[in-house]
Amino acid sequence: MNTRTRASIDGPPLPSSAWSLLAAIIMFAAIAPSILMTAPAVAAQLASQWQLSPSQIGDLFSVELGAMSLASLPAFWWLKRVSWRIAAFAGAMLFIAANLLSTLADTYNLLLALRFVSALAGGSLMIICLASAATTANPGRVYGLWVMGQLVVGALGLALLPALFEHYGLSACYLILAGLMALLLPFTRCFAAGKPIPRETGAVNLPGSRMKTLFGILGILTFYISLGGVWTFIGAIGAQAGISAQHSGEILAFASVMGIAGAGCASWLSARLVLLPVGYGLMAVAVLLLLGEPGLWRFALAAFVFKFTWTFVLPLILACLARLDHNGKLMNASNLMIGTGLAIGPAVAGRLIETNGGFTAVLIGAAVIISLSLALMHSSRVQA
Incomplete structure (x- = not known):
C-alpha cells in the first residue's frame, strides 16, 4: 500500500466524529450479516436456480455462519496490533471482492469457498463494530441501533429480493452487497486509528x-x-x-x-x-x-x-x-x-x-x- 493510499485510509477522522462513528457502526453491522438475515429468500433462490439439495443449502449457510464466528480467532491477535481503520478497509475490500466473484461462480464448491471468504470479511467488520460500540459514551443505545439496523436491512431484503431474483437471478444479491459495501468505504475512516481501547x-x-x-x-x-x-x-x-x-x-x-x-x-x-x-x-x-x-x-x-x-x-x-x-x-x-x-x-x-x-x-x-x-x-x- 503506498503512502498516499494509506494516508487516505488512516488520515484525519470525518467531521462530527461521534455521529460518523455511530453511522459507520450501524451501516457496516447491517450489511455484513445481511445474507444470514435474508436466508429464507436466498435459500429459495439457491434451490430453484442452482437446484441445490436442502443439505447443500444448509451446508452453505453453516459455512457463512461458521466463518463469521471464526473471524474472532485471528481478531484476538490483530485487534491490539492493527489500525481498526485499516482493518475495516481491508475487510470491506475483501467482502466486495468475494461478492463480485460470487456472481461468476459456476460450481457449488467455488461458491462455497467464496461465501466463506465473504463471511470471514463480514465477521471481521462485525467485530470492529462491536468493539467500537463499546468505546462510545452510551454503548447500550448504540447496540440497540446496531440490532435494529440489521433487522431493518433483513426485512427490506426479504421484501425486495424475490422480485429481483425473478429478473436478475442470484447474482443480484451479491452485486447489491458489493455495491453497498463500496459506498461505505469512506466510513472506514471513522474507526479508531490503531491503538487498543484505553481503560478510561x-x-x-x-x-x-x-x-x-x-x-x-x-x-x-x-x-x-x-x-x-x-x-x-x-x-x-x-x-x-x-x-x-x-x-x-x-x-x-x-x-x-x-x-x-x-x-x-x-x-x-x-x-x-x-x-x-x-x-x-x-x-x-x-x-x-x-x-x-x-x-x-x-x-x-x-x-x-x-x-x-x-x-x-x-x-x-x-x-x-x-x-x-x-x-x-x-x-x-x-x-x-x-x-x-x-x-x-x-x-x-x-x-x-x-x-x-x-x-x-x-x-x-x-x-x-x-x-x-x-x-x-x-x-x-x-x-x-
Missing part, C-alpha cells in the same frame, strides 16, 4: 472482574443457545398445533416488525440494565406460551413477545459486556459465542425433538436456559 473509555477493572467476564461470556452463549433452539423450530411448533403455513408465515413476518420495535425500545431507553430481568422474564413467558399445541392467537402472542424481547434483551447483554471490555477482546469473544450458541441451539433442540417426539422438552429446557442466562448476566454486572 468506560471499561472497569474491579476485583473479581475475570469471573464477571466469564459469567458474561457464558451468559451470551446460553442466551443464543435458547434463542436458536426455539426460533429454528417455531414454525414447526405452529404446524403441529394445526396452524396453516400461510397464517404462520404472516405471524412470523409481523414478528420481525416486533423485533425492530424491541431493538428500538432498547435504544430509546439507553438499554437500561435495570430492565434486564423484565426482558428475560417476558422472553421465558413467551417460550412457555408455546407449550401444549397453542391456538392461533396464543401462538401469535408468543411469537410477537419472543421476537420483541429477544431484540430488546440483546443490547442489554452487550452493554453489560462493554462495561468489562478493556481492549475489544471481550466483544470479539462475544462474536464467537453468538455463532457457537446459534450452532448448538438448533442441534440440541433437534435431537430433543426426535428423542421425545414433541416440543415440550425443548421449550421447558429453553425456559430454564433463559433463566440461567439471566443469572449469569446478573452476576457479570458492574456498577457504573
Whole structure:
C-alpha cells in the first residue's frame, strides 16, 4: 500500500466524529450479516436456480455462519496490533471482492469457498463494530441501533429480493452487497486509528472482574443457545398445533416488525440494565406460551413477545459486556459465542425433538436456559 493510499485510509477522522462513528457502526453491522438475515429468500433462490439439495443449502449457510464466528480467532491477535481503520478497509475490500466473484461462480464448491471468504470479511467488520460500540459514551443505545439496523436491512431484503431474483437471478444479491459495501468505504475512516481501547473509555477493572467476564461470556452463549433452539423450530411448533403455513408465515413476518420495535425500545431507553430481568422474564413467558399445541392467537402472542424481547434483551447483554471490555477482546469473544450458541441451539433442540417426539422438552429446557442466562448476566454486572 503506498503512502498516499494509506494516508487516505488512516488520515484525519470525518467531521462530527461521534455521529460518523455511530453511522459507520450501524451501516457496516447491517450489511455484513445481511445474507444470514435474508436466508429464507436466498435459500429459495439457491434451490430453484442452482437446484441445490436442502443439505447443500444448509451446508452453505453453516459455512457463512461458521466463518463469521471464526473471524474472532485471528481478531484476538490483530485487534491490539492493527489500525481498526485499516482493518475495516481491508475487510470491506475483501467482502466486495468475494461478492463480485460470487456472481461468476459456476460450481457449488467455488461458491462455497467464496461465501466463506465473504463471511470471514463480514465477521471481521462485525467485530470492529462491536468493539467500537463499546468505546462510545452510551454503548447500550448504540447496540440497540446496531440490532435494529440489521433487522431493518433483513426485512427490506426479504421484501425486495424475490422480485429481483425473478429478473436478475442470484447474482443480484451479491452485486447489491458489493455495491453497498463500496459506498461505505469512506466510513472506514471513522474507526479508531490503531491503538487498543484505553481503560478510561468506560471499561472497569474491579476485583473479581475475570469471573464477571466469564459469567458474561457464558451468559451470551446460553442466551443464543435458547434463542436458536426455539426460533429454528417455531414454525414447526405452529404446524403441529394445526396452524396453516400461510397464517404462520404472516405471524412470523409481523414478528420481525416486533423485533425492530424491541431493538428500538432498547435504544430509546439507553438499554437500561435495570430492565434486564423484565426482558428475560417476558422472553421465558413467551417460550412457555408455546407449550401444549397453542391456538392461533396464543401462538401469535408468543411469537410477537419472543421476537420483541429477544431484540430488546440483546443490547442489554452487550452493554453489560462493554462495561468489562478493556481492549475489544471481550466483544470479539462475544462474536464467537453468538455463532457457537446459534450452532448448538438448533442441534440440541433437534435431537430433543426426535428423542421425545414433541416440543415440550425443548421449550421447558429453553425456559430454564433463559433463566440461567439471566443469572449469569446478573452476576457479570458492574456498577457504573
